[in-house]
Amino acid sequence: MILFLSVLLALSGFNVFFICFNAQLLSRNVVPEHYDLVFKPNFENIDYDGFAKISVIIHNKSDHITLHSRNILILKAILRQSKDEYNTTITYNYSAEKVNFNFHKFVSGACDLTIHFIGYLNASFNGFTRVFYTRHKLYGAMTNMHQEEARRVFPCFDEPAMKATFNISVIVPNQMTTLSNMPIVTIEACEKNNSLKKVSFAKTPKMSTYLVAIVVGYYESFKRTSLDGKVVITMYTLQGREKQVAFALDVAVRVLDFLQKQLKIAYHLPKIDFVPIENFTIEGMENWGLITIVAEHLLVDETTSYIIKRIIVDVIAHEFAHQWFGNLVTPEWWSHYWLNEGLANFISTICQYSLFPQWEEADTTLARVVSPAFNKDSFESTHPIIFDYKGRSDRNSLYDEITYKKSEAILLMIANLIGYDKFFKALFLYLTRHKFGNVKSNDLLASFDELSGKSIGEVMKQWLYQKGYPLISVYFKTNCSLSISQHKTRTKARLCVRLTQRKFKMSKYLTNKEKKIKWNIPVTYFDVKTSANKSIWFSQKIIFIDTPNQIILNYDGSGYYRTRYSRSMYNTLYKLLRRNLLNAKTRFVLQNDFFALVKAGFLSTTDYLRFLTAYKGEEDLSVWKSVDESFEEIDLILSNTKLQINFRTGVRRFLKEAFRKYGLRKVNEEKDWISVIRTIIFKRLGLFGEKTVVSEANEQFQIYINSYEELDANLRHAIFCTLAANSNDIQFKALIMVKFL
Missing domain, CATH: 2.60.40.1730 (tricorn interacting facor f3 domain)
Structure with missing residues (x-):
């Protein structure tokens, strides 16, 4: 050229x-x-x-x-x-x-x-x-x-x-x-x-300039007016798919109404268009007034699964949120790009649960946001949220889990720290003070400081400019004649809890430089005996908490850190899990942290699988997703070994109780997210060769190809995965010839 x-x-x-x-x-x-x-x-x-x-x-x-x-x-x-x-x-x-x-x-x-x-x-x-x-x-x-x-x-x-x-x-x-x-x-x-x-x-x-947009094509359009009557919302679609945009158009109207009320700032343009783009390489682009979006994220029919509907709502809410965060107020330079993506993600999550409160019962924030951020942030290849963007060669770092997921996790931590009411008041101040202008990260942090009356900005700079995250180790200590976290001094020996912090890495060994790293961590913990929820700041390498009781750190999942307990504490936690005494977020954090510690070499796979037996009666979607991902990773490591056969047998045994509970077919009036749990269990059993599941997948597939009767939208992916893993050459060729969405 x-x-x-x-x-x-x-x-x-x-x-x-x-x-x-x-x-x-x-x-x-x-x-x-x-x-x-x-x-x-x-x-x-x-x-x-x-x-x-x-x-x-x-x-x-x-x-x-x-x-x-x-x-x-x-x-x-x-x-x-x-x-x-x-x-x-x-x-x-x-x-x-x-x-x-x-x-x-x-x-x-x-x-x-x-x-x-x-x-x-x-x-x-x-x-x-x-x-x-x-x-x-x-x-x-x-x-x-x-x-x-x-x-x-x-x-x-x-x-x-x-x-x-x-x-x-x-x-x-x-x-x-x-x-x-x-x-x-x-x-x-x-x-x-x-x-x-x-x-x-x-x-x-x-x-x-990056928000300038033009689209030229062949489209049909469907319009609605915003609930306040001031904005025309248009959903464009290719000819022949007119009926499939009704859901997306309704969602767009409701999202705009929510955002204007929640942010207390009106949308500034007279119209907003959503245009489907075939084979688009990104989910969507937030051009001001003209959102381009991958075609599948605007189309819903009777075969669309619950999980796809959630993705559609998420993408629409995310791109709509950018009309304020990114378009109205724009980072001065790409180094502060998290101000766009972190805030858009955060607002999108809040929006979804406001519009569809039934979905909050299956809150997937920890599995969808925090866990992927941890996974990326555990390796040397990670980077800080705010980094020195030099140009095109750094672009990939703008589109990864750190910019999108970790930044949302840090905002979640701030919101829980200062309260959601003050958090949104700070966003209002940030938007009104800088509308049509440009900002740096300090501008947002200053708004948090101003509204909370605390030095949140100074503390959070460490989380924004420092890559990685902390691991907190929790142990009982028998001699506590030391200064404890509440700054008292005791002369009589007694039982207390000792916390230490270090950087978490997938390779558990730290360099001398890494050993010196520490964070100022807002720690929340739950006292099992008193049922009290408490908060402390953990800014030293070691602190002591004045309690002889079992505590659970990060019980609500709002902290961006992992936790490791002593063996005796894990035994107590196991018993609490077996008795179903812990909430879903706590169960997720315990399981997800345990497996991460296994991968990093702190704990053994055998210990993890034993600990997992406490989850046999699990009913939470996020926990199921995390458990299933751990099965997939372990199975990959054991590929083509004798241990893989034993492992798969053990997993099938573990899943059979849940399989009997959730069954093969959707029950009338069951909650939507139950179908996703059923899919996870069906798919894992199918991939691991459970005969009942493989037989069911074959039966449903034969009905589909012979009568064109639609497969269950939520099970469709699991059925095809099961068949692909267990088919012979002829069956596999028949499978790949089938065109499905």
């Missing part, structure tokens, strides 16, 4: 210089105020014509303007100031993805830089992408400008802090639906070609 551009520019007679500077932020001497953009996609040539007029302010006199640009051929650029007009010399810095416009005269103040350029429609879902509609065998196009991709679409100040307003127009064939961030203001027939139309959109609010 670089060679292509070089040749074209040379043939065009332009002065081209290939220079190389260090990749760095653009100078703040020149800042954008407004963009006028016109795009004319050509689907046959897989390219587009583009015109940009960028209104800028030059603070101190300069003879050049530098913009971001990648894989764009600039045909001509002119600088205008009042009645003066200057041609420009164009120089490219390909490694830095920048282009320099030199106008050979020093000017300052308000100017307009007008650029005519050509870009290409790629197939990568980055920048301006050509989209193929499989059913209709037609092409459309969409933009996805997140993370330094706007520069692929038009020359611009492609940094989140360099906000501006936008007027966008698109020239397309008459029959195509055309969308952008704002509502359409005019549709004009093109003078030179009656088959084309120019669609122009209203001026956007001040926003970052």
Whole structure:
């Protein structure tokens, strides 16, 4: 592409210089105020014509303007100031993805830089992408400008802090639906070609370049008005799937109403569109006013499972939350990207349980959020939530479990620490104080400090800037004539609880540097004898709690740390589990921590499997998911060994009681999440060769292929996994020939 551009520019007679500077932020001497953009996609040539007029302010006199640009051929650029007009010399810095416009005269103040350029429609879902509609065998196009991709679409100040307003127009064939961030203001027939139309959109609010969006395609639309009557919500769909967006549209209306009431700040645009994108490589993109989303996350019919419905609600709520967290208030730089994703995730979880309170009974936050964060954060390859983002090579770190999951877990810890009422008041302060502007992490932390009256920010910086997390070890100590956590001193020896902290790693051995690391940990614990819930700050390597009783740390799962107990304490916990005296979150934390300690070499697999027998009567979805994941990991380690046979036999024995309880078929009026537990048990027994389950899977599959009677939506995945694991060659070929959603 670089060679292509070089040749074209040379043939065009332009002065081209290939220079190389260090990749760095653009100078703040020149800042954008407004963009006028016109795009004319050509689907046959897989390219587009583009015109940009960028209104800028030059603070101190300069003879050049530098913009971001990648894989764009600039045909001509002119600088205008009042009645003066200057041609420009164009120089490219390909490694830095920048282009320099030199106008050979020093000017300052308000100017307009007008650029005519050509870009290409790629197939990568980055920048301006050509989209193929499989059913209709037609092409459309969409933009996805997140993370330094706007520069692929038009020359611009492609940094989140360099906000501006936008007027966008698109020239397309008459029959195509055309969308952008704002509502359409005019549709004009093109003078030179009656088959084309120019669609122009209203001026956007001040926003970052990565939020600019265009979609061109063939869609049907279904509209609703928000409950306050101020926002038009439109669900777009491909022809033939009109009935399948009713659920998503209803959810979108309810989500908007919840967010406006919960955040106490109105949505700032007059409309919001949801557009399905076939084969989209990400779940969704929060473009302001125009959310693009993977097609399957908008479609629901009678065959859609409970778990898929939850995913749809989660994605819609997450992208909607970004309209405030990310769009209205935007990080100054990508190092603070967790302010977008952590807050959107956190708000999405709250939203789901408000709209569907029956789902909270099967709260999966610990399994869905905290456990994946722990898993990523336990290895050397992890990184802090806030890190020095240098450019494209660091992009993967922005889309991992640390940015999305750990940040949500830390926010959960803060909310439990200061209370949810103060937490949301702090968010209101954060949003109103910085709306249409840019922020750093300290801005959010300052709001927490202000509303809570505590130095939350100073404590939480450690959790944001330091990678990894702590392991707290809990032991009884018989001689407690020491300072204990309540800062009293006793001279008489007595029983107490001793806590120590260290960094948790999958390799349990620490370097000398790691041995010195410590956290200021807000610890919650439950006193088993008194049933009291208590909280302490644990900031030293060792502290003592003045109680002779069994305690359970992190009983509510709100702390971002793991806990290891002494053998005698584990024996007591085992008895409490057998008697079903512990709540679901406590049961999850104990099981999940125990298995993590096994993987890290602190405890044995045998001890874990014995401990797990206390969970035979388990009824919580999150616990079942975590237990099943542990079975999968152990089985993988034992692959192709004699021990694997014994292990699978033991697991089948462990699961049989639950299998009898939950059965093979959905019972009328049972709660939705019960079907997911049934699926987990069915799938694991099927993968491990339980004959009854394999026979049932074969029977249901035969009915399906012979009569096309739909499989149970919730069991469908488990049935196919069971058949794949236990089929012969002929059966497997029949299986892969079946098309299913």
